[in-house]
Amino acid sequence: MQTFLKKLVDHIWETHADNLGDLCIVTPNRRAGLFIRKYITDKIRKPTWAPRILSIEDFINKISGLTICDHLTLLFEFYTVYRTLEKEKADEPDAFFSWAPALLRDFDDIDNALAEPGKLYAFLEDIRYIDTWNPDGRELTDFQKNYLSFIKKLKTYHRELKEHLTGKNLAWQGLSSRLAAQKLSAEKHDIPWRHVVFAGFNALSQAEETIIGTLLKKQTATYIPDTDPFYIDDPDHEAGRFIRKYHKLFDPKTMEAGEDGFHDDKKNIRILGVAKNVNQARLAGNLLQNEPGLSTDENTAVVLANENLLIPMLNTLPANIGSLNVTMGYPLTKTNMFSFFDALFRLQLRAILPGRDKNNQFAFYHKDLLALLSHSNSSLLWDLKKGDEKTTAMLKKLNASNQSFITFDELAGMSEEAHIFKDAFSFMNTNWQNDPQKAFSDMIRLTEKFDRLYREKAGKQGGDIIQTPFFVDFESLYYFGKIFRQVLNLLNGYPFLGSVRTLYKLFRQTTSETSLSFTGEPLEGLQIMGMLETRTLDFDHVILLSANENILPRPKSSYSFIPYEVRKSFGLRLYLDQDAIYAYHFYRLLQRAKNIYLIYNTETQDVGSSEKSRFITQLQYELPIYNPRVHIHEEIVSLPPPLDTGDHAIIIRKTPDILQRLDEISEKGFSPSALSTYINCPLQFYLDRLARIDEAEEVEETLEARTIGSVAHGVLEKLFQPHIGQVLRKKHISAMQEQLEATLNNEFSKEYKGGDTTRGKNLLLYHLTLRYLENILKAEAKAIERAAANNETITILALEKELQATITLHEGSDKEKTVRLKGLADRIDRKGRVIRVIDYKTGRIGPYELSFKEWNTPFSKSDKAKNFQLLFYAYMYSRMNDLETDIEPGILSLRSPAKGLQTMSHPGGEGILKKDDIQAFEEELKSLLVELLDPEVPFAQTDDIGNCQYCLFSKMCRRF
Ligand code: SF4
Known part of the structure; x- marks a missing residue:
């Protein structure tokens, strides 16, 4: 293919072959220069001077003679200027770093556009005055006054920063462009080349436009855009908007021939x-x-x-x-390394000195420790091979200890290899809070250590590092190292940076502005x-x-x-x-x-x-x-399930051991939650139910949803228990309302042993649970009223009822297998002639969650799991009782009890399940169980990655 850059080189060869050394070729980026250099080299047959090839920024900075400040230095220089101007009224660095980057971008835009700062800021002030003007004559609030005063000062900040930087021969890019444009426009200023070719530009800033326009007027430049008539000749086509303007302005050389792809x-x-x-x-x-x-x-x-x-x-x-070559920017904040350093910062910032009982050692907050230690990079620091195992074992102990704050020594004591742990994680052993030098020196050492570890890991895998899953993290180390070194250097020159908290803000700010630039071998x-x-x-x-x-x-x-x-x-x-x-x-x-x-x-x-x-x-x-x-x-x-992608797919074949374990479960009984897990992901079912890789117990610092759920279930069971077999009356509910608080206190002390519900978040959650239950009882009283208005009554038949059933599967023509099913229904009652199987839920239920159109939907979509569970209970209850009566399963939500019993919209109708519906469910259930027990069907990963979102094994599966 005759590419744009090949054609460009042909054109340059035709027009400038005799004096290439006097030529400068300017392109939008440095990458194009590599190709141009190669194509020119291919043409050269005798020793000759090469042309200068520059990116537009490099060209401009050569003209202006200024060096561009990196983001961090610019922020620090700006703060120095700002403090000099504002003196004691200056914001602390924390606050300054929040607004300064946006203002620096605006300075850049203003200079790139060659806008006259005096006029622009005056217009801006006027607009802001009008915005805050109160037509009724009311005085401005302090906030409005401060804001207007801030806007008024912008032109001073801009001017002073410009003076300050140019005095040191420094600039931001827009400022350099403005000054280069001004220099070139001045009659006498000359460029060091006889001719400049500007190639491949589309949207130029006003400063760039002036630079190119000035050189074209002096007849020392050519402008060659890369275009196609498809979008240039159509005056309304937005792709050609800028170049159509330059066609009029510059009269460019377009290398027309063959340019109609x-x-x-x-x-x-x-x-x-x-x-x-x-x-x-x-x-x-x-x-x-x-x-x-x-x-x-x-x-x-x-x-x-x-x-x-x-x-x-x-x-x-x-x-x-x-x-393979990767050429792109990748946000530094998206890297694994960023989350590691971020977790380390937060761990250090929230560490406290708990007192004498901890030997005056700093103690770390357990959630910060979990975030840091469960990070894959922590495993790497510990042990290249068995790091995961070791960190998992420590995390289990950490959770089991139920301590909110833990010292480094206590933590090391949770490992059988305390000395190795202490050595690998020594950077945690000193508190950084008032020692930024220490903080950044530690992090520099960490980047160097990770560099070694990643190389070693890649070496062990026998591959090129670019082909490894940690390639991006490896590349990011250079950028983190550079940022940390820069901060360390700046710490000497800028004494106002005393606290790690400020530097943490700066770290986040700088990393959010930085992209990893992959510049491999594009040829x-x-x-x-x-x-x-x-x-x-x-x-x-x-x-x-x-x-x-x-x-x-x-x-x-x-x-x-x-x-x-x-x-x-x-x-x-x-x-x-x-x-x-x-x-x-x-x-x-x-x-x-x-x-x-x-x-x-x-x-x-x-x-x-x-x-x-x-x-x-x-x-x-x-x-x-x-x-x-x-x-x-x-x-x-x-797409087919990711099984087909080869390398990373995880499939577990059903070995004799696994089949035996499945037989055991078939005898004990499959619960609806086990089968829901299988529907969500067969591999997750295997890991969770067969390999028994359980979710580690977590320190229960506040009353978590599951505790609230079991407390509420317990309270409702206790309150309704005396009325089993009775027709519910409003007076029963009134009695329950009176007993509610005492029953709730009882249940809390049972479920939340040693927990304090008299203060803080736990107190709020206690009251929230109380409110839920009060509302449930009110709704119950209303339901009794409504039933009475229809000449119906509500009778409680059972609470926390263990349900069981067996189902016979046919394997081939002559083999049968009996599988047990089991479950626990929260409440079973009779309303009028209908039996209701009720499940209490702590969360809200969306209407979408309880409706489906095909009987196989609850068996294939994990977001229909609630239907599956309700159908499963209804099926078992009807099997246990040989029911001919209609049955209505539903959910009573603790959060929205006013909605009453929320039932399903299913293929057989609304709410009530008839015999045929139960049978249709049974057929689907049999197919599911046959597949689950089939020795030939392996446990594979789900192909719906959304199902992995809350899965404990997502890291292992590399799904998130
Ligand atoms: S992460 Fe996804 S694929 Fe892996 S076990 Fe969990 S749900 Fe299945």
């Missing part, structure tokens, strides 16, 4: 919708493995419009990928890229992920002190410009590609919307008319 080329475009983000990555992996004609070399780009898909994408790449191997990194590059095959609305284009981004009307009046970038910028990236990426796969997420819960991008819809309407040889095919893809 949308019209001339045969293109195959597949638009593929798939549920969930992670499945987009799996689908891309499947395409790379199976799609005929799709190469897995440098001619193919996998473009991630949402950078967060990088890790799922790396984890789902098929084995046939040879070399070779499959290319995984971000959208911005595709600028000026062309590929035969493009797989674009997250082609969703709200990602392509992205909605309005960061906070600004400058409102829309001021931005518009002074030519600052608007979020509407973003649409045109993204449209250009999208169409430019496709203009020379032959095979295009546009994948979008059809689900709403994840980032972005569930709709495909408007750019795709536009393409579908316009392109086939423009070029009938384009073939566009659209489909919604349903």
Whole structure:
């Protein structure tokens, strides 16, 4: 393919071959320079001077002669200026770091737009005065006065910071661009090259536009955009909005020949919708493995419009990928390393000195310890091989100890290898709170240690680190190390940074502004890229992920002190410009590609919307008319379970031991919750019920939902117990209301041994439970009234009733197997002629949760689990009692008792189950049990990743 950069080099060769050394080529990013250099080298036959190739930022900074401050230094310099101006009125660093980054972005925008600061800030002040004006003459509040005074000072902050930095030969990028534009516009200023080629630019800032325009006027520059008539010739096409303007302004050299890819080329475009983000990555992996004609070399780009898909994408790449290059930014805050350092900061910040009983040692809050120790990096620190085992064992002991605060020595004592633990986790053993130097030195040492450990781990796995699941974390270490070192250096020059709390804020602020920049070898191997990194590059095959609305284009981004009307009046970038910028990236990426796969997420819960991008819809309407040889095919893809993805799938085959264990359960009885677990995920059932990997007991610091649930169940059982077999009357309910508090106190002391319910959160929860139960009793009284109005009565038949049934399965034509079922129904009563099987629930029930249209739905969808449970109870009760009567299972929600008994809408009707309905359920239940007990059907992972969200084993399965 004749790519843009190849054509550019051909053009340069034709026009400047004799004096390349006097030429400067400027591109939107440094990456393009690598290709240009290679293509020029391919042409050179004799020794010659190479041209200078620069990114636009490097070019501008050469002209301005200024060095760009990194984010941290800029913040610190700004604080120095701000403190000098505000003196004792200055905000503390904590507060300053909250608003300063937004203001620095605004300074950058103002300078990039070459807006006149005096006029802009005056306009801004006027607007803010009007906003806060009270037409009735009321005085402004203190808050409004402070705000206006702050707005008034912005121009001083901007001016003083500019003076302060340029005095040190420093600048932010926008300021450097403004000063470069001013320098070039001055008649006498010359550039160090005879000619400059600006290639591949789309949306220029006003400063860049002035720089290029000035050099073009001086006839020392050429401007060569990368375009296609499809979007340039249509005056309404947003992808061409900026370049159409430059066509008028600059009279560019467009290298016309062959530049009509949308019209001339045969293109195959597949638009593929798939549920969930992670499945987009799996689908891309499947395409790379199976799609005929799709190469897995440098001619193919996998473009991630949402950078967060990088890790799922790396984890789902098929084995046939040879070399690979990742070129994109990835948010530092999304890395595992970030969550580790963040957990470490929080652990240290919340550590307390508990007193003499702990030998005056600092003690850590148990939840912070859990967060840090359960982190995969803690396992790595402890033991490369058995780290998981060791941390799990310690966490069990930690939970069992039921202590809220634990010292380092106490913690080490929970390990059989206390000395190894103490050595590996020595960084926890000193308190950082007033020693930032110590804090950051410790973290620098940790980055170095992790670097060693990751290399060792990759070496043991015998692979290239880029192919390992921890590649991103390994890469992030460089950035964390750099940030920590920088802070350590700055600590010497900026004495106001005394506390670790301030530095923690700074850590979060800086990491949120930093992206890991992967810059591999873009000349070779499959290319995984971000959208911005595709600028000026062309590929035969493009797989674009997250082609969703709200990602392509992205909605309005960061906070600004400058409102829309001021931005518009002074030519600052608007979020509407973003649409045109993204449209250009999208169409430019496709203009020379032959095979295009546009994948979008059809689900709403994840980032972005569930709709495909408007750019795709536009393409579908316009392109086939423009070029009938384009073939566009659209489909919604349903992926097979991840079993097929090979490497990471976990399947447990049914060994004789497992089958024996299943037989034991069949004899003891399957409970509805066990079968619900199987429906949610067969592997989870295996791990939870057969391998017995239980959820560790947690320290119950406040009354948790399950305690509240069992207390409420206990209270209701005690109150209704004396009335079993009786018709319920309102006077019974009145008596229950009187006994309520005493019964509740009793149940609490039984369920929550040693817990204090007289203060804090526990006291609130106590009152909440009391309120729930009061409301339940009120609702019960109303239900009795309503029943009486219909000439009906309510009779309690049983409470906490153990239910049992057996079911006979047919295995083949002659084999039968009997399986026991069991469960505990909260209450069974008779209302009129109907038997009601009632389950109490502490949570709210959505209407969606209790309705389904096919009998197999509760057996296949985990979000219909409540129906399954109700049907299961109703089935057992009817089997135990040989019932011919109708039966009505339902839920009484403690949170919304006024709704009364909430029943199901099912394929047989509303609420009441008839004999046929029970039979239909039985058939489905039999199929489920046959599958569960089938020796040939293994326990596999669910293919619905949403089911993994709250699963204890999600880390093991690498599902979240
Ligand atoms: S994480 Fe997902 S796949 Fe793994 S056991 Fe849990 S539910 Fe199943």
